[in-house]
Amino acid sequence: MKKYKAIIYDIDGTILNTLDMNMYPLIKIIKEELNEDWSFNDVLKFSSYPGMKVTNS
Template structure:
């Protein structure tokens, strides 16, 4: 039985930047057929996915 649960939603305990950028990169390729670098996708860190896709598409 667990006494507590820890949520790490901002990368404090685990650095999830690479995982987030990799999944976004794959999604953009699958949906838009565009190969974007991590540098081109870094703007998306810290904002909701829907906002990210709307910024890229426009």
């Protein structure tokens, strides 16, 4: 078995910024489920909230 010298754990934005990758599918889901057009900035303001806080607000 190969031994690794290091493991890189990426917290979002450190090496890869995956925020955009997650926001655009969410915009599509909002359109499909609520038939509402949200902009990237509309969705982005909720990105720092835990899921339960967003759904209960």
